[in-house]
Amino acid sequence: MPLRSLQEVSDELHSNNRAVRGKIKEHNIPVIKIGRSILFDDVAFDALKEALRQGCSAEPVSYHGRRRGSDFERALRLTTVPKRRRDLTAVREASAALERAEAVLERAI
Numbered sequence: 001m002p003l004r005s006l007q008e009v010s011d012e013l014h015s016n017n018r019a020v021r022g023k024i025k026e027h028n029i030p031v032i033k034i035g036r037s038i039l040f041d042d043v044a045f046d047a048l049k050e051a052l053r054q055g056c057s058a059e060p061v062s063y064h065g066r067r068r069g070s071d072f073e074r075a076l077r078l079t080t081v082p083k084r085r086r087d088l089t090a091v092r093e094a095s096a097a098l099e100r101a102e103a104v105l106e107r108a109i
Contacts, residue, residue, distance in 0.1 A: 004045060006038040013052070020048070027051035 004012075010020050024031055024038070029047045032039040040048070 003032065003039040003041055006040075009040050009045060009048065013048075023048060023051055 006017055006020060010017050013020065021038070023029065027047070029044055029051065031044045032041060
């Protein structure tokens with residue numbers, strides 16, 4: 001069971017190291033890591049070839065666990081300082097709406 005380096009596998013698949021690293025991460029290929037070196041045994045090489053046969057997954061992998069337009073991103077936009085001047089208007093409007101809501105709550109109590 002000879003071990004192959006990342007460069008050997010990339011050359012054999014007529015690809016580059018970066019693309020192979022991406023497939024390893026995307027498909028959770030069981031490679032052997034020694035420091036920064038990535039080695040492939042027969043099982044890992046077969047898994048990589050199978051992943052390449054299947055093509056890309058139906059749903060893209062989210063490395064950060066966040067999707068575009070998620071509740072987290074919306075909350076983050078509301079709590080961060082705007083970069084552009086026109087965004088200041090939106091912050092002022094949101095602040096005014098919050099003050100009005102607080103006033104209504106005070107009256108209700």
